[in-house]
């Protein structure tokens with residue numbers, strides 16, 4: 001299993017839900033954190049709580065639907081952390097259900113693609129070259145298995161675009177020590193997933209950590225967090241590496 005103690009991770013959308021669960025799990029492995037959300041106040045308590053695990057924790061704020069704020073975020077990352085080794089592009093927005101699929105406002109597509117695709121890609125572009133230079137990095141882009149539900153088209157198509165970006169990046173990363181993978185967390189009880197969802201948010205661990213902790217070079221794959229639910233981290237890694 002790959003050691004991530006003293007590495008730095010940026011988790012976008014870390015204030016609640018899946019991002020919070022991932023950030024918390026990373027901190028227990030000794031990984032330093034940059035917690036992102038739309039307001040510094042949203043991650044203040046979590047930062048205090050995770051610092052108690054003996055790791056460095058910084059917070060940054062940016063609305064990922066606003067290009068100016070994303071540009072500022074990218075500049076600020078360099079001032080709070082010496083380097084980012086692990087990136088979870090987790091923050092995203094979901095669009096409302098539209099019974100009339102022919103009348104979904106353009107604005108919902110624009111906002112979804114800006115927040116869920118373009119901003120995560122800009123963050124990748126800002127961080128991956130330095131990971132390649134250092135010879136190690138892990139990028140995980142949160143995706144979904146939502147299918148045949150055109151009522152949610154802005155959200156679902158944006159996530160499909162992010163998956164495509166992840167898959168297409170493989171040749172760039174081959175032989176660099178840097179991997180980029182997708183992660184479908186499962187349908188989870190979060191603000192986005194709703195209280196009707198099948199699984200509690202804690203079931204995303206250890207699966208969400210698998211693409212980071214694997215020692216082999218697996219790139220461009222979509223990991224399903226629920227495949228590892230209930231396993232220890234060690235067993236989850238073994239299952240991912242040897243199919244057991």
Ligand SMILES: NC(=O)c1ccc[n+]([C@@H]2O[C@H](COP(=O)([O-])OP(=O)(O)OC[C@H]3O[C@@H](n4cnc5c(N)ncnc54)[C@H](OP(=O)(O)O)[C@@H]3O)[C@@H](O)[C@H]2O)c1
Pocket residue numbers: 012013014015016017018019036037038039042062063064065089090091092093115142143144145184185186187188189190191192193194197
């Ligand atoms: N929950 C599920 O069942 C499910 C299923 C498949 C995939 N996913 C994916 O998993 C990821 C996390 O989902 P979740 O259920 O944990 O969502 P969530 O509970 O709604 O949390 C969303 C997080 O993203 C941040 N965020 C929201 N809008 C933002 C914006 N415009 N700019 C920047 N940050 C923003 C929020 O920060 P604030 O505190 O600032 O609001 C929060 O930290 C998403 O990529 C989602 O698509 C979730």
